């Protein structure tokens with residue numbers, strides 16, 4: 001089966017490397033000619049500069065040519081997924097489109113598989129998500145992820161196609177749970193970073209992680225997801241990684257907020273837009289997501305970290 005990667009960021013490049021180790025020769029689509037040049041001639045990707053790529057990985061700016069592969073890994077930031085799909089002329093009928101992004105689309109208030117289903121209704125949507133830093137996958141370190149696809153046969157085919165000796169994929173048909181786990185953990189990671197940056201301590205972080213997990217499960221359940229999906233790699237697993245590691249951009253963004261420092265605006269920080277999207281979605285559905293709402297307020301300058309913590313501590317007492 002042929003696999004291509006659309007998006008030459010850190011994650012897309014790492015996944016191409018992973019595939020190349022199993023004998024695939026993946027093509028990467030990049031929108032930028034200089035990136036294509038660097039991959040094809042220097043065997044390096046600008047967003048993963050420490051890694052040398054094998055010459056079996058090639059790149060092109062011709063999206064319609066690259067998108068002919070049977071499986072397409074869509075590795076662009078969440079808010080760019082719709083734009084990416086609209087660049088492809090073909091309906092991609094019967095092709096497996098695997099979202100490799102985490103978030104909720106601001107315009108549609110759906111996760112990546114919803115965006116795919118809307119833009120390319122004849123394709124088979126899936127999502128690859130869970131705890132992994134691109135750098136770890138690129139270095140072939142052991143990693144376990146969730147592959148979610150409503151079409152059970154396609155999901156099983158993808159699980160086998162994308163697993164490697166170091167990358168172990170678990171399968172589910174619960175795409176809603178898988179994508180909300182990956183989306184909301186970034187928001188909670190910003191909260192945890194802000195809490196540590198502000199000097200609130202590890203106990204406060206543990207409280208945010210636990211109550212954040214309750215928010216993840218509550219919203220996911222309201223949208224029909226299974227609670228056990230959230231307890232898996234794509235939920236609890238990714239929450240644990242992202243809320244505790246300074247390798248996470250979302251966590252580091254939160255740290256900067258807590259310390260009152262500036263943050264590099266060129267870095268992909270999915271949790272900011274996701275906080276806005278899930279706050280809107282929660283209001284529409286009548287679901288209570290106080291931590292996500294505070295992350296939205298703080299990251300858009302609506303309130304301070306100190307005030308947000310005070311608000312969370314002063315909410316009415318309730319049963320766990």
Ligand SMILES: NC(=O)C1=CN([C@@H]2O[C@H](COP(=O)(O)OP(=O)(O)OC[C@H]3O[C@@H](n4cnc5c(N)ncnc54)[C@H](OP(=O)(O)O)[C@@H]3O)[C@@H](O)[C@H]2O)C=CC1
Pocket residue numbers: 007008009010011012030031032035047075076077078080083084100101102103132133134135267268270
């Ligand atoms: N990095 C990681 O460790 C992991 C990332 N992810 C997820 O992967 C997704 C991508 O993140 P990551 O690879 O880190 O991001 P990067 O910031 O490394 O790269 C983003 C890539 O997307 C491209 N891009 C941005 N907007 C568009 C657009 N409108 N059309 C086409 N291409 C676009 C960029 O192109 P250009 O260079 O031209 O700007 C760049 O190649 C995110 O949702 C993230 O949560 C998931 C797991 C791990």
Ligand SMILES: O=C(CO)COP(=O)(O)O
Pocket residue numbers: 102130131132133186189238241242247248249250251268269270
């Ligand atoms: O999704 C990730 C880890 O699973 C990567 O986290 P960041 O996007 O916060 O760097």
